[in-house]
Amino acid sequence: MDLSQSALISQCEDDYSLTHEQFDDVVPLEMDPQNAGNETVADVELTESVDNCSTEFKLIDEVENVKEPKEAMIFSSIEELSNYYRSYAKQEGFDVVRKKQKKNESGYAHYISLGCSRQGSRKSSSSNSFCKPSQTIRTGCKATLNAKLVGTKWYVTSVSTDHNHGLSPGKARYFKCQKNLDSVSKRKLEINDRAEISTNKIYNSLAVEAGGCESLAFGEKDCSNFIAKSIHLRLGTGGAAALCDYFSRMQKVNDDFYFEMDLDDECRLRNVFWADARSRASYEDFGDVVAFDTTYLTNRYEMPFALFVGVNHHGQSILFSAALISSEDTATFVWLFEALLKCMNGRSPKTIITDQDVAMKSAINKVFSNAQHRFCLWHILKKLPEKFGSHSQYNAIKSALRSCVYDSQTCDEFDASWKSLVECFNLEDNAWLHGLYSERTFWVPAYLKGVFCAGMTTTQQSEEMNTFFYGYVHSSTTLKEFVDQYDNALRKKVENENVADFDSFNATVSCVSRFSFEKQFQELYTNEKLKEVQEEIREVLYCSRSLLKSEGGISTYQVTERVEINGAYMKKVCFTVYCNEPSCEVNCSCCRFESRGILCRHAISVLVTLDDVTLLPKKYFLNRWRKDLKRPYKLIKSSYDPLSGNPSAERYSDLCKDMFALAAIAAPTVDHYTEVKSHVYMLTKKLSGLSCEQSPHS
Structure with a gap:
């Protein structure tokens, strides 16, 4: 080396000296099972050469007499440098990590520091290290190699080969930097795992083929990690075709059928989400409260089947969307929740109920940040x-x-x-x-008072939906069989809703009291919800009230309810009810109306004592429980509810086609667009006025 080169390297040492006390950005040079070929986690960046050419790193399995690293050594690429140092580490018997790397403005590495993995000192994260001591490999080892890119070559600027711990060349294959799960082994792992062969048997097979475990550059745990990270949907024979055929058939029925697929880097299906047009429309009426749950019922591969469920005006479970997912981690749930948002035009649920799952909680916090999350x-x-x-x-x-x-x-x-x-x-x-x-x-009711949940304090609604699907599929059902039965299951659900609609229209539940406001509920609410109101009216019998104070038109009552416990005795529970008599408004500390949408017995017990109370304000009659409203989703044709013989639905479908054609004509020019918007607005206003005068059941 000439004097100019020596001076340049000396200058590099001054400009890029490494602070050995900083270890926050240490990255192990270990093999990542998800990366193709033989690349490592660190080498995703380290294999970038100055001409932006990424090459695959290959370990040297058998190396003899690797020279000790010294200053001024020259390497043609960062790959060659990393290869050399790992080979040296294998010979000596220590593990290697990337301690530090610097990049220029173009994103190319121009300085790197490699070192022994036993550098630094461990900072205990446990608050009780005496009872639960943790192990550490940190010994403060200073063994390091620093290198600088000069032109197109890498020059070693400083080296330390002193280790303060024992070295073991015989155990080198266990170090992370020496692990190498090659592409052939990965393929064998995937094939055998699909055949439901256990990981230990797969590993033993590979070991026998290689001539022993010592001949493999990976361990059984590396195999398990690779299998866990390479999960994708296993649709079974004909499953993928059946799913595509189903989606194609749904879109022919209605263009508003929505589906989304998530593919991995190798274009394998990981997750799939779908929602039919009717379900999407029903979300507009009932999507403020959503229960989300996963179950295993679809096929022999036990893929998680995810459901987004709500309740309709009868309190029945109603499906918003469904999905097949390959795993139940945060990343998967984030993708799934974002798919729901896109499907529902960005409308997030106000309350979402799930199991107590850390991954779900993290994903909901990220995607549905404004929603009230509660555990089942x-x-x-x-x-x-x-x-x-x-x-x-x-x-x-x-x-x-x-x-x-x-x-x-x-x-x-x-x-x-x-x-x-x-x-x-x-x-x-x-x-x-x-x-x-x-x-x-x-999850504690006392902390969730006032949060509307439509009576879904648990994921009971989704549990009912799962039970409902069990009547059509079982644990050995293939995906092809499942999509054939899916429509049958939803058709039955729609029929149940139609029957309940008819019952509420055709039959009237008798009043249980002489209170005039009960007749209001009788006229407006579905039969099932009216029965809930009547249950509250009956319980007034066990409530006693006393006026505490009256100030500024607001009266404060204490209502004592005698509650039956296991049929053994009556326990007295006190509630506070605030009443504005002029406006006939009440508010109870139990917050039943705020959370369930049903006026509570405590508030009713106060209302019945007021003079001149005949009708309740409109605020106590929620639209979601009413039977007299025309709900648009009932006019949307689906594969499981073709609406044949329904004149309103046929007219709706026909008008939609005409409006699509009109929109296509008007959209290209501003004048046509403005004219159509004006006519649509005036016509809507006119027809809405007419419909208000018509009978609710006309």
């Missing part, structure tokens, strides 16, 4: 036998916990009751209870 209470409480079934005081704990959840009227009451529960049964160290309490704002 049923899913939480059903875990009690699993968590405390072996406890000597299981029944007492179960009773105390349920009382704590259901009997607490305020957040402070719940907190005090929970503390008493934990202390009484010495459950301070119970991790499950601790986790529940930390997330109490997602």
